[in-house]
Amino acid sequence: MTTGMEMPEQPRSRRQTRAAILTHLLQSGGSFRPPLAKAVRLSEASLSRILFDLKAEGLIEEVRRPAPYVGGPTGLVSLDGSVALAAVELTGQWLSVGVGTLSGELHYTERVALPAKPTAESVGRVFREALTLLRDWTRRRRIALAQIGVSIPGLGRLSISTNPIIPCDIARIGAMLAQMFAGVPVEFTNSVVAHATFHRCRRENYPFSGAHLFVFVGQGVAGTWVDDPTEADALQPVELGHMVFGTDGPRCRCGHHGCVEAYTSLPALAELLGVSEAELLQLGSDWVTAVPLSARARQELRRRLFRLGLAIGNTLNVKPCRGVAISGWPSLLAEDDRKALVDGVDASLLGGPEHAQVSLAFVPPSNGNDPRAALAFAAFCLACRGGMPAASTEAA
Ligand SMILES: [Zn+2]
Missing domain, CATH: 3.30.420.40 (ATPase, nucleotide binding domain)
Incomplete structure (x- = not known):
């Protein structure tokens, strides 16, 4: 039985090493270099090289702080606050969209109400309206999104086309996103996965x-x-x-x-x-x-x-x-x-x-906090692919 706590000494790809660092920072909220190196099983020299790249790519920042170690001060490494992520979260009442940071701060949110008896057609129109608001907001501010996370209740292997909790046509919404946010990686997930990510990354x-x-x-x-x-x-x-x-x-x-x-x-x-x-x-x-x-x-x-x-x-x-x-x-x-x-x-x-x-x-329950779970999921997706372009994930 694996516990997830064991540390196999398998060679890791560049993506996996970067993902280990970024997901650790996501879950810890920030870390000094020595405990970070230990947590991701890297020498401080190797960690240094990767942090240099991540910093150059604008994914992390480092502030010099007095550290509680012998030999301090050292750098407190955290995720860069300027990376912009979009969150799209469907609930029983409305569709929430938002733009926020890797650490979970929301800079923009908008909700568009669902009709009382939603159909795939009317839910599709709600998506178009909300995504247009999202696109216009980011355009006006010249914000380049690094990732879009979409959370749909009941989305699963059986419910994509047949019985989601709220009727919606995922393929059509995917096409809408690809057209309105060309080049931005988009991931869909079940709301339970989004909420699991939210709790894991955001709850102390x-x-x-x-x-x-x-x-x-x-x-x-x-x-x-x-x-x-x-x-x-x-x-x-x-x-x-x-x-x-x-x-x-x-x-x-x-x-x-x-x-x-x-x-x-x-x-x-x-x-x-x-x-x-x-x-x-x-x-x-x-x-x-x-x-x-x-x-x-x-x-x-x-x-x-x-x-x-x-x-x-x-x-x-x-x-x-x-x-x-x-x-x-x-x-x-x-x-x-x-x-x-x-x-x-x-x-x-x-x-x-x-x-x-x-x-x-x-x-504690996390329903009612939309689109924070979708935002946490977007951050998780970006961290898991090591902050690398979506297309290169498999090749890495
Ligand atoms: Zn059932």
Whole structure:
């Protein structure tokens, strides 16, 4: 079993070495040279040569600071604040676009509302309107974008053309981006992957540094395997939301009945609480105290959380790993309620929880912060290709 913490001494390509440096800076927010060299397994001389290039290309900056080491001061290396990234994030209510930096600062955001009953056609028009605003803003300021990150809820191998959470034609949107932002690398991802990136790169005290499973409970329910960022498959979506718990259950967007997503997504939660999804989103984290819960509803809520726990436990049975981070509405609940989810994990883990030694951590929900997750994803994409042109990634 790989843990993501081991350090194989394999020869790395130029891209991988640069990616190791840039993703480390992205996740740490900045580093002095000695610990950076150690973290990316380079001699200080080799690191120096690469930092020289990265600096010349405008990807990093270095400030001389007194360092807490013998022999200091040394340079504090961080990502260059002038690199501009675009974020495009689709949510249940609107499409968010923005321009920001590698460290997550947003300089511009705009939201275009979705129609009440969106179709692929009308969502396409919303994309055109929002992307035109984005293009005009960057043009007026003569900003050259280094990367565009696009986050779509439910995007996956099955949902691209058939059943995304919000209907949209990815191929057409891709063509629109290629035409309006010629030459700028564009990456699409599932919103769960974007949120996993956001938590990993932007949250202080994120509980895991090695390989782990990130579960996001939002518009849909899904997971991402998070691994070494310099590997090609650093972020792998897992469709754990479509584990079926009884074919007589509520209908799911995938066409089946009784999927864990049909019980635990935000729309399902809204229905259980007797409020509209829009009201629930507006309340944000406050719904826990603002919406009264009857004893019966609480019992049902716990039953659903238990099922979500079973789905997570079963996912770990298929691919064991030591850490699970859970983000979304369950993180807001009191420990008594959350215990139902933990019990579900325990009840399905092969060999029992003690044997599996899985540590569960609840991290705050990040829905409602759009387009920050897409921005974090754009930064991650740029860092993963070592800041090199998209076309040369494979050749490197
Ligand atoms: Zn389903």
